[in-house]
Amino acid sequence: MDQLLAFFVPWEFSWPVQLTIWGSLLLYWNGLRRSRPDELPGHGPVLAFCVGVVLMYLVTQTYFDYWSQYMFFVHRGQHLVLHHLAPFLIALSMPAPVLARGLPQPIRAWFARRRLLRALWIRLYRVLQQPLIACVLFVGLIAFWLTPEIHFDAMLNSTLYWVMNWSMALDGLLFWWLMFEHGKRGITPRLGYGTRVLLLAAVMVPQIIIGASITFADQVWFDVYAVCGRAWPVAPLTDQYLGGLITWIPAAMMSVVGALIVLRFWIYSDLTGKTGAAGAPASA
Amino acid sequence: MNPARVSLRSVTASVAALAIALFLGGCGEDEWHGKNITGLMPELEFELIDENGDPVTEEVFAGEPVAMYFGFTHCPDICPTTLARLAAAARRLPESIGKNLQLAFVSVDPARDDPDQLERYTDAFSDRMLGLTGTQKQLRALTRRYRVTFGYEEPGADGSYEVSHSSAILVFDAELEPRLMLLDDLNVAQIAEDLERLLEGSRSDS
Numbered sequence: 001m002d003q004l005l006a007f008f009v010p011w012e013f014s015w016p017v018q019l020t021i022w023g024s025l026l027l028y029w030n031g032l033r034r035s036r037p038d039e040l041p042g043h044g045p046v047l048a049f050c051v052g053v054v055l056m057y058l059v060t061q062t063y064f065d066y067w068s069q070y071m072f073f074v075h076r077g078q079h080l081v082l083h084h085l086a087p088f089l090i091a092l093s094m095p096a097p098v099l100a101r102g103l104p105q106p107i108r109a110w111f112a113r114r115r116l117l118r119a120l121w122i123r124l125y126r127v128l129q130q131p132l133i134a135c136v137l138f139v140g141l142i143a144f145w146l147t148p149e150i151h152f153d154a155m156l157n158s159t160l161y162w163v164m165n166w167s168m169a170l171d172g173l174l175f176w177w178l179m180f181e182h183g184k185r186g187i188t189p190r191l192g193y194g195t196r197v198l199l200l201a202a203v204m205v206p207q208i209i210i211g212a213s214i215t216f217a218d219q220v221w222f223d224v225y226a227v228c229g230r231a232w233p234v235a236p237l238t239d240q241y242l243g244g245l246i247t248w249i250p251a252a253m254m255s256v257v258g259a260l261i262v263l264r265f266w267i268y269s270d271l272t273g274k275t276g277a278a279g280a281p282a283s284a
Numbered sequence: 285m286n287p288a289r290v291s292l293r294s295v296t297a298s299v300a301a302l303a304i305a306l307f308l309g310g311c312g313e314d315e316w317h318g319k320n321i322t323g324l325m326p327e328l329e330f331e332l333i334d335e336n337g338d339p340v341t342e343e344v345f346a347g348e349p350v351a352m353y354f355g356f357t358h359c360p361d362i363c364p365t366t367l368a369r370l371a372a373a374a375r376r377l378p379e380s381i382g383k384n385l386q387l388a389f390v391s392v393d394p395a396r397d398d399p400d401q402l403e404r405y406t407d408a409f410s411d412r413m414l415g416l417t418g419t420q421k422q423l424r425a426l427t428r429r430y431r432v433t434f435g436y437e438e439p440g441a442d443g444s445y446e447v448s449h450s451s452a453i454l455v456f457d458a459e460l461e462p463r464l465m466l467l468d469d470l471n472v473a474q475i476a477e478d479l480e481r482l483l484e485g486s487r488s489d490s
Contacts, residue, residue: 069433070435223469227451228431231448234448
């Protein structure tokens with residue numbers, strides 16, 4: 001029991017993470033409370049949102065974070081959750097309308113009045129959500145933080161470590177948000193369903209290459225885990241091998257699952273006769 | 285031209301400038317063989333027990349540079365070879381500055397490494413190497429401060445077990461500020477060069 005409780009003590013307590021996690025859950029709950037019955041999302045999206053947010057919390061604000069800092073393969077698991085699984089679930093739930101309803105009225109009114117800020121935010125967001133930029137960011141960040149020299153510094157310096165994890169989580173949200181955008185139009189560019197499937201396949205290939213290269217490497221690339229000591233004794237190459245597999249297989253699988261979900265949107269939109277942007281070239 | 289466009293351009297320009305500054309900063313001349321960690325981590329601070337069984341703090345090293353290594357005396361290969369290289373490098377230093385260097389071995393396996401065992405072990409490498417250990421809490425406090433860790437394997441049938449620990453030597457200057465991380469790919473000559481440079485630097489500072 002004590003061990004279980006000890007697991008939930010954050011290894012490195014972070015106010016920004018705590019405020020973001022609990023704040024977004026609170027906003028979501030408030031948004032649900034304020035929704036009219038016809039605006040309410042189903043049980044599925046509510047569950048997906050909560051599980052996604054809680055997963056992000058569990059991998060950053062518990063003892064799991066300690067293992068992530070001192071074991072390469074656990075670190076890869078942490079990034080799988082931060083960059084793939086949790087943002088995937090959150091984006092799938094399309095929480096924006098609920099979250100917006102959850103915001104206190106004065107804040108919504110304040111933001112609506114800030115024309116320049118709003119215009120800037122939308123422009124920046126749309127640039128980041130250009131299909132090519134979104135894909136390069138998605139794969140590029142994985143490659144960037146896995147560059148051995150950069151990885152070394154990120155694991156040694158606590159500021160850089162947090163920059164790394166935040167960048168992965170935020171980029172994951174951007175990418176999966178772009179992939180799963182549907183329903184009422186917001187500020188996210190609406191890509192054609194075919195384009196999305198293509199992009200999901202495109203990001204899968206470099207991830208397979210990166211993951212497989214790490215898996216089959218015959219020498220240790222990430223020596224920071226030896227330098228800092230591992231959470232428990234494991235042969236460095238075994239640790240790296242497992243980390244490579246996690247970077248390779250589940251990450252690539254997420255693309256496949258994502259593509260299946262996009263196909264379902266596609267079929268659904270055809271059946272209901274809402275052509276939407278299906279088949280149309282990327283408009284953004 | 286609308287204001288949003290202008291602002292966006294200036295934002296892009298500043299981001300690019302920042303990226304270039306970071307890039308150049310990362311390419312600065314750094315002649316150390318080890319990894320320069322100046323400013324990355326807090327100054328030395330600990331409460332441990334030494335090889336005589338007496339409680340000590342970081343004050344025991346104050347005033348002169350110290351090279352510190354974490355390990356355990358039952359360590360089959362990495363600890364003895366690293367400590368031997370460190371001791372050999374220390375012996376190579378010119379007498380005038382070499383005498384100021386302090387060596388410390390911190391055992392992260394207090395269950396097996398009592399003060400007597402520590403003293404025998406460290407004396408085998410160098411008579412100026414001080415053995416230290418402590419309670420789990422004390423050791424965790426010290427290792428965590430430098431973002432390193434240690435862990436134990438389940439004991440085998442004969443009661444022996446492997447311990448994971450940092451493979452790097454941490455070097456602190458006379459003010460006990462962390463300066464260098466000597467990784468295990470350095471040879472004796474490289475370690476000696478880095479130590480000499482650090483010792484000369486701390487002598488000219490004072």
